Amino acid sequence: MLNISDSLESLIDEFAKLPQIGRKTAQRLAMYIIRQPVEDVEKLSKALVDTKERIRFCNVCCNITEDEICKICSSHRRNKNVICVVEEPQDVYAIEKTNEYKGLYHVLHGRISPLDGIGPNDIKTKELLLRLDENKFEKIDEIILALNPTVEGETTILYLSKLIRPLEIKITRIARGIPIGSDLELADEVTLAKALEGRIVV
């Protein structure tokens, strides 16, 4: 771009840093911003700083929250004997939306991925173990590993189950199979194999 304005250049640079936003999209977003009323731009600007200021990680489950301990961990309605381990905060919402799960969560904030240089210490594994350790008095019956069925997810499952096994807690993982509404024909072989393997009695 021509050097029209340093602030515009810097806005494009900042937009382009966001995930999955390339330079062209960043330019388009900046042009959109220029055309919006001042109040709208200020709203977005304020929401950014506010969110960053207020959001922290729950001391127990590492999910995002505005409090020391998140609403799920501090709720009396949740079953404190089950912990569902997920990769990202979004996964918590996805599971909550099913209305099927009433236990607690643990958010790893990532997955083990040696190729990306992400080891066990870069995600919240220590916090999980500490939690299981501290909770010796409160009985944890089951750890559900609800990680993504990817190579990285599998690596993380292997690693975590090795660490948790000595604690003699039941470890489960969510089923891999054909998604509802999909077609057997369209499923890849690995998914189909896992669906067969995980068959249940009707």
Place this chain on the structure above:
Amino acid sequence: MLNISDSLESLIDEFAKLPQIGRKTAQRLAMYIIRQPVEDVEKLSKALVDTKERIRFCNVCCNITEDEICKICSSHRRNKNVICVVEEPQDVYAIEKTNEYKGLYHVLHGRISPLDGIGPNDIKTKELLLRLDENKFEKIDEIILALNPTVEGETTILYLSKLIRPLEIKITRIARGIPIGSDLELADEVTLAKALEGRIVV
């Protein structure tokens, strides 16, 4: 999403208002923001407000600028006898990058699109005519209509050429044809027809 934080909700809402950003992407962007250092988030927040505050439209060509009159319009090196009419500020940069054009510009900030309720008065057509009128003493030799070869672009070209024709200024439009590096075989019939029609002597 669970109601975790009002500021987070509002950030997701604001992100989702941006063009081509859906709710899922907005959530992903918000999660990314949460993980960034405070300084980086403040930079983006500041760039938004700064850009909105400083950027205005050039009094002459309506391109974006920080000054009353943009750098191209105020430059002594540009040929003031040719005006290239484009839809968006981005188009100015695209043409500038070719290093082939030394005239002035006029940015319409849109195109006539009856289906979207955008008429001639919603884009900077008045400003163009005023400019041609005012410049009676300065001779404009040519108006290049560099609009997109879409239905809306064509409508705008028709409308503008009808208005400009009485002023007895040469009106041209950029060529439609096969893009460099592409294949005749891959071109649609309309493009190929226009490429034939616009053939030049070698």
